[in-house]
Amino acid sequence: MTYLVRGPRVGIRHLALPDRAEFVALNRESADFLAPWMPGRPITTPEAFDAYVARFDGRAHEGFVICRRDTGAIVGRANINNIVRGTHQAGTLGYCAYAATARRGYMTEGLRLLVRYAFDELELHRLEANIQPGNTPSLNLIKRVGFQREGYSSNFQFINGAWRDHERWAITVEMAEPGGA
Template structure:
């Protein structure tokens, strides 16, 4: 049964905040992306059609907000409260997409985090927050994450959170100019009856994560 699909939604855990992406994020988002170009370029989605570019920031926000209103996506900014700064800082992005209802009740999740903030447990915390929201509030049954086999940091995120490796999908998505293999990882609500975030925080035990 479909749960509460109200949007916008903001989720918090300690200093980590997931909030809706906004048009006024453009300047900071663009700067973070520019600074992380080499860190992210290898994993960037691209168009298989020659001469067709991906949407502008405004186009991305508009499309994601339309999907959010239609309950087919959750477009979050990852923000972090940092010492000495009044406002939480934009440090990444997490999007729950391809939400399917009916007999599937599933979604796909993707994310990126500023390289300067990597290795601090931010990505797994954000993924766990979003997954719990989808399972508990939306009523979804399955969350899927697809990762390039060469993407070590993202592989560590899904492994730390206990997502099951469901195998290789050859030439699954068009990435950085070519069709690229991905490994699929998944988790169902029954596997985390008490929530993924509480489990992750217990297992992390205060130690620094990836």
């Protein structure tokens, strides 16, 4: 398998149409696990998958999967959304694992690789992540990956039937450098 970037246990590649069946099955199995935290329509049908993939235009939105290198199985997904170029060079990171693949360290390794890819290959300078205050696994994850908390946004995003407050976290190239903050 050709990955954009690889670590000891996982590799990252773009999400693609041949992933439809595996991706839909994972999202179906994990529907309850994802519902409180993930915005948008659940990707539990082939039609929802096709609509989801169509968003990734390679300019403002990029969609990736995190795969186990030994089996090739998808263990997580990560997007960089709302990419703004010019004097910002910034994007917003979204991600999830699945019920059967969480808490194994795959997401930590995968997001570290993706941050490196975003800075080195996509030439971004800043990545942001917005996380509900009650989402402890996600807050722990983003902290481990090197993001810093920047603030709090009330009623930030409509998820699971209500407008949810989110903490705002970010990492810049400077922070990701060895010896960075």
